[in-house]
Structure formats: C-alpha cells, structure tokens
Amino acid sequence: MHFLQRSDFNKDLKNSHSITAVIWSFTMWVLNVFSMLLVAVVFQTISCQGLTNASDVCRPLSEICGLSGKGEKGEKGEAGLRGSTGPIGKMGPQGAKGNIGPKGEKGDTGERGMPGAQGSVGQKGAAGEKGNTGPKGDTGNMDAAYDMSRVIALENDLADLKTVIGFAKQALQLLGIKKTTSGKYIYSDGTNLPFSDAEAYCTNANSALINPKTQEENRAAQQFAKKYDSLAYLGVNDRMKEGTFVYQDGQRLTYTNWGSGEPNNYNNNEDCVTVSTDGEWNDVPCSLPYVVVCEF
Ligand code: MFU
Numbered sequence: 001m002h003f004l005q006r007s008d009f010n011k012d013l014k015n016s017h018s019i020t021a022v023i024w025s026f027t028m029w030v031l032n033v034f035s036m037l038l039v040a041v042v043f044q045t046i047s048c049q050g051l052t053n054a055s056d057v058c059r060p061l062s063e064i065c066g067l068s069g070k071g072e073k074g075e076k077g078e079a080g081l082r083g084s085t086g087p088i089g090k091m092g093p094q095g096a097k098g099n100i101g102p103k104g105e106k107g108d109t110g111e112r113g114m115p116g117a118q119g120s121v122g123q124k125g126a127a128g129e130k131g132n133t134g135p136k137g138d139t140g141n142m143d144a145a146y147d148m149s150r151v152i153a154l155e156n157d158l159a160d161l162k163t164v165i166g167f168a169k170q171a172l173q174l175l176g177i178k179k180t181t182s183g184k185y186i187y188s189d190g191t192n193l194p195f196s197d198a199e200a201y202c203t204n205a206n207s208a209l210i211n212p213k214t215q216e217e218n219r220a221a222q223q224f225a226k227k228y229d230s231l232a233y234l235g236v237n238d239r240m241k242e243g244t245f246v247y248q249d250g251q252r253l254t255y256t257n258w259g260s261g262e263p264n265n266y267n268n269n270e271d272c273v274t275v276s277t278d279g280e281w282n283d284v285p286c287s288l289p290y291v292v293v294c295e296f
C-alpha cells in the first residue's frame, strides 16, 4: 500500500492554484480583445455614416475612414523652368527632290576631241586645165625587117635548147636511164615501196610506173629487176575488177608476159603485178614492197 505524504499534498495544492490563475488570465485577455473590437465597430458606424458607395465598402476600413491620410488631388502647379537642350536626334528620312535650279554660266572651251569618222565622198570637181605636150616617143617597131630578126633570134635560141637537151638525154643514159625505140625513158633508183607508195613516187617525179607495151620496154624493166636483184613493180593491176588487168591509166593490156600459171590471185589477195629477173610477170599482194621503176 502506498500512502500519500504531507509534502506531496502541498505540492498538489500549489499546482491547482497556478492552473486556476492561467485560466483566469486567458479569460481576461479574450474579454479585452473582444471589447476592443466592439469599440472599433462602434467607431466605424459613427464615423462613416452616409457611405453608400459600393467601392468604398471594398476599401480597407482605415482608408475609407481617412485613417491612412491620402487627400484629394491638388490643382495643377505652374509650368517649371525650361530644361537643358537634349542630345542630337537621329537623321530624318531623305526629303523630296527639289526643283531644277537656274542655268549656270557657260564653261571654258574643252580640249580638242578625237577625229570623227570619214565623211562620204564629195561631188566630182570641175575639169582641170589641159596639160603641156609631152616629149616625142620612141620610133615604132612595126617594121617587117625587125620582125624577121626576132624570128631568127628565137630559132637560134630553140636550136641551142635542143642541143642542150640532146646532151642531157645522153647524160641521162650514161647515168642508167634506159631509152626505148618508142621514145620512153625508163629508170629506177632501187627504191622499194608497196604499190600505192610506188605509184606516188613516180607521180611526184612527173612520171608513172612502167607500163610495158612492147618486149623492149619489158626488157628495160627486167634490167632494173636484175640490177637490184628483186621483183620490180609494173603499173599493171586488177584492183578495179578481179581478173581484168589494166595499165595504170585504166587501158586494157596490149602486151603481157605472164609466167607459167599466172596470174593466179594466190590466197585471193593478188591485184598487183611484178616483173622478175627473168622478165616474167606474176600477180602479187599490193601491200608488199618491191623495186619502183618509172617511165618518162
Ligand atoms: C605462186 C605465185 C604467188 C606467190 C606464191 C608464193 O603461187 O603465183 O604470187 O608468189 O607462189 C603458188
């Protein structure tokens, strides 16, 4: 069993006294606040009678009742002193074009310009005065004796030329050019060329490939084949029509000296003709190079 002591009793008594005091203080504080609010409401009711404006109702009480001190707007004051000049403003937009000014004074004379284009031909001028008589001319040459002397001189020149040409022909034969009784000169320097080039070689020398029309001419060609120990080209060919052999100028053959079994168009590729060291003809490929013999 636990028994209360006297000291415990006194303590409890002291506690109960302090609680009562607190409650009492709080009650008095509430009453004070309430009474102050009541005074404020009464004050507003008395001071603000007659306020019917709805906006005033929404304003704070202190403001409506002039407690915050803001008065009515005063009258406009007098104009102030002129301020100092402001900074220069931005350049404005370009103005409209002005009127044309009065004509200026005449300027100084300029430098001389470039010559102008040539003008058109002017009108024909008047005939000039007749000139002086000229000096007497040479005696005319319409004399028959003079004409005869000119003819004789030309005949002499011609005879001289024939003599020189005769010597030249003999010299050519001494150099190896062969002359036939038909008047042909036949020559070769031993050059070897395919047929087309051989043709051109003689043409460039104002001549042609040898086109033998007699045994004598064929022998002349044969002698060059012997001299250079090679086949020699003739102008004869059947390039235009297979099997129809013609001279270089296209004329049909009047003389031939084909070898045995020729022409045979071997490998179907023989349109040109050579003369051998034996003097016999053989058709051969035109692309092969052989000795070139020309006739003049
Ligand atoms: C003969 C000739 C030809 C050729 C050939 C090698 O034919 O007719 O032109 O030279 O011999 C068989």
Ligand code: CA
Binding pocket: 262, 263, 264, 265, 266, 270, 282, 283, 284
């Ligand atoms: Ca042949």
